Amino acid sequence: MPIQPSSQPLSRFKNPVVVFSNNYLPLARIPLKRAIVLLVTERAESLELGTTQQWEVRSPNLVLQVSEHIRLVGGHRERHWKVPSVTRREVFRRDQHRCQYCGSRKQLTLDHVIPRSKGGPHSWDNVVTACAPCNNAKGDRLLPTTNLALKTKPKAPMHPVMAFAEQFWTEHPPD
Numbered sequence: 001m002p003i004q005p006s007s008q009p010l011s012r013f014k015n016p017v018v019v020f021s022n023n024y025l026p027l028a029r030i031p032l033k034r035a036i037v038l039l040v041t042e043r044a045e046s047l048e049l050g051t052t053q054q055w056e057v058r059s060p061n062l063v064l065q066v067s068e069h070i071r072l073v074g075g076h077r078e079r080h081w082k083v084p085s086v087t088r089r090e091v092f093r094r095d096q097h098r099c100q101y102c103g104s105r106k107q108l109t110l111d112h113v114i115p116r117s118k119g120g121p122h123s124w125d126n127v128v129t130a131c132a133p134c135n136n137a138k139g140d141r142l143l144p145t146t147n148l149a150l151k152t153k154p155k156a157p158m159h160p161v162m163a164f165a166e167q168f169w170t171e172h173p174p175d
């Protein structure tokens with residue numbers, strides 16, 4: 001469907017629409033086109049939050065008010081997420097590709113905080129991103145016997161909904 005925005009200026013942002021779950025948690029910012037698809041297929045409805053901005057979108061046979069905030073009616077997204085396996089890729093992603101000891105972004109490896117040889121599990125709270133120099137310096141020892149310290153306590157990645165909500169409410173504190 002060709003989209004002809006009305007005379008109202010479109011938001012400068014690439015992803016101007018915030019999608020909320022059916023229990024009103026902000027989930028993600030999405031492009032206007034995706035919001036239109038969700039609204040037209042009735043998988044989402046407009047959400048009015050006082051200052052909510054609206055865009056009028058016209059196609060040959062449809063005039064649609066697209067709200068800056070839409071809410072999913074259903075909530076399928078939450079059901080399919082599970083904690084990812086402890087892989088190199090997922091651990092690096094959780095740690096934002098930084099060594100958890102010194103912050104370096106180079107020569108990244110996985111480190112078992114409690115070494116496997118000492119019974120440390122391959123689990124989210126025992127595996128961190130470490131650069132090769134820190135990993136070598138630590139060797140097969142327990143942290144307290146080294147002069148390395150973790151920047152953050154490792155834990156399983158958060159449900160993306162919760163992670164987004166946390167960030168969203170940090171940026172948009174409720175009045």
Ligand SMILES: [Zn+2]
Nearest residue numbers: 099102131134
């Ligand atoms: Zn390091």
